[in-house]
Amino acid sequence: MRVTFRKMFKNVCTFLSCISSGKSGALTLKKCLHSKPNFTKNNYNIIRGNYSHVEEEHLYYFRKLLGETRIVTDLSDLEKYNVDWHKSLRGGSTIVLKPKTTEEVSKILSFCNSNRLAVCPQGGHTGVVGGGTPVFDEVVISTELMNEIISLDEKSGVLTCQAGCILQNVDEYLAEKNLVFPLDLGAKGSCHIGGNVSTNAGGLRVLKYGNLHGNVLGLEVVQANGVILDLLSTLKKDNTGYHLKNLFIGAEGTLGVLTKVAVQCRQRPKSVHVAFLGLQNFHQVLKTFYKCKQDMDEILTAFEVIDTPTMTLVNEKLGMQSPIGDYPFYVLIETSGSNEEHDQEKLDAFLKSCLLKNFILNGTVTGEVGKLxxxxxxxxxxxxxxxxxxxxxxxxxxxxxxxxxxxxxxxxEHMGKLSHRVFGFGHLGDGNLHLNISVQKYTPEIAKHIEPFIFERTVHYKGSVSAEHGMGFLKSKYLGLMKSQESINVMRNIKKMMDPNGILNPYKTLG
Structure with a gap:
């Protein structure tokens, strides 16, 4: 066993050597990891905080607590925890810990806090703003083994589960009980419930179910010093004192590590229909949405918009075709309810009216599961x-x-020939736009051309620079565009009170 431990430590030392040796070290590590992105610290010129490095005595403690099978130190295995899913950010963490219980998380955080070891809580690692990706050599605490469904009250619809449960697995479990989780994402096959809550994820059906702030009834959280905070209420109403759980929803792991979640689930709809429509311009898209709200508000689940460049991307890169041909804009409408005949009549009447008013040009409607x-x-x-x-x-x-x-x-207009395409799609029903800009390759010059211009224009239009992805690492420096200095000062005071050594997910949210 001692030989194995020495090998683990050797890997860590090699990793640290690569990181600290500058450019050549980065290239060496790049070769080790078979990964393309440069280190985040180099791309963004970030200065490492005053934290300890992982040493042999730290590894010894973690090994004793979790055993060797729940610790990752091999360079090739570390890659998926250090590189974000779209391969633009790259940390240098030398160790990943995989606790199974709240008590293990508590002991890890207590030890890290006492030894000034920065930590990066990580769920399914599907975020797009770097909230779950280490920046330097933070200790990654992965919740992937904390994946148990603890209880379900079928009468009230309240589910309690560990933070590492995968969204799709939870929803499939609920389906057997004729219930549905109040969140649906494209990344549902890999994202974790804890990560969803930590980013206050929105997803495809906010229009019907609302944000997680309104659906999460209780949380269990481990604070930076290892103290377990039991906020795991399963009551719909509880007005006893401050609603502390709301501090952790959307905090991206900067105030505590979520270990358990209690969520209010809904009845699974008996009737579901989808309409896919083609429209002439965005003005007609808005008319269609307003009409949709007027005619079908009680059964409307989702209203999504897709522009031509986005559909072209899907066609060219994924080989998927629009079922109705080519149009400047597309709208996807989903309705769900308890009465098939009623819902079908309302949808048919709505579509007929939109055609007569020339709001839409063409469309297809289905209630068949496969076509849906x-x-x-x-x-x-x-x-x-x-x-x-x-x-x-x-x-x-x-x-x-x-x-x-x-x-x-x-x-x-701003990008001109600098970009391959600029395309927009998203959850029009709740005002959430996903705006994407594709270029041949990342350069600091292009990044500076885009930011902060894109965020300043967003503020000019009275919008928010983050709808559902959080601030993470990539947007943290723009928090001042959205919040007053007084508000930011309060946030910093809360952070300092709850995490005085600043070990929880540093460089994120508040910068």
Missing amino acids: KAIWALREKIPQGFAKDGYVFMYDMSLPLHNYYKLVDDMR
């Missing part, structure tokens, strides 16, 4: 095309509807 999935795949698989379209800058904004697509037009 095929149409939704056009929307959900859009991010898969990013990796095949050079380097893609991804942005996530909330905007007033009358300004929703103006930002896309502004960025298209």
Whole structure:
């Protein structure tokens, strides 16, 4: 066993040597990891905080606590924890810990806090702003083994589970009980419930179910000093004192590590229909949405918009075709309810009215499960095309509807020939735009051309620079565009009170 431990430590030392040796070290490590992105610290010129490095005595403690099978130190195995999913950010963590229980998380954080070891909580690692990706050599605490469903009250619909449960697995479990989780994402096959809560994820059906702030009833959280905070209420109403759980929803692991979640789930709808429509311009898209709200508000689940460049991306990179031909804009509408005949009548009447008013040009409607999935795949698989379209800058904004697509037009003009394509799609029903800019390759010059211009225009249009992805690492420096200095000071005071040594997910959210 001692030989194995020495080998582990040798790997760590090699890794640290690569990182500290400058450019040549980065190239050596790049070769070790078979990974393309440069280190985040180099691309963004970040200065490492005053934290300890992982030493042999630290490894010894973690090994004794978790055993060797739940510690990752091999360079090739570390890659997936150090590199974000779209391969633009890269940390230098030398160790990943995989606890199974809240008590193990508590002991890890207590030890790290006492030894000034920075930590990076990580779930499914599907975020796009670097919230779950280490920047330097933080100790990664992965929740992937904390994946147990603890309880389900079928009468109230309250589910309690560990933070590492995968969203799709939870929803499939609920389906057997005729319930549905109040969140649906394209990354549902790999994202974790804890990560969803930590970023206050929105997803495809916020229009019906709302944000997680309104669906999470309780949390169990481990503070930076290892103290376990039991906020795991399963009551719909509880007005006893401050609502502390809300501090951790959307905090991106900077105030504590989520270990358990209690969520209010809903009845699974008996009737689901999807309409996929072609429209002439964005003005008609808005007219269609307003009409949709007027005619079908009680059964409306989702209202998604896709522009031509996005559909072209899906066609070129993924080989997927629009089922209705080519149009300047596309709208995907989903309805769900408890009465098939009622819902079908309302949808048919709505579509007939839109055609007569020339709001829409063409469309297709289905209630068949296979066809429903095929149409939704056009929307959900859009991010898969990013990796095949050079380097893609991804942005996530909330905007007033009358300004929703103006930002896309502004960025298209601003980029000119510097970009391959500028495309916009998203959850129009809740004002959430996903604006993406693809270029041949990442350069600091192009990044500076895009930012802060794109965020300043967002603020100009009375929007938010982050709708559902959080601030993470990539957006943290723009928090001042959205919040007053007084508000930021309060946030910093809360952070300092709850994490005085600053070990929880440094360089994120507040910068």
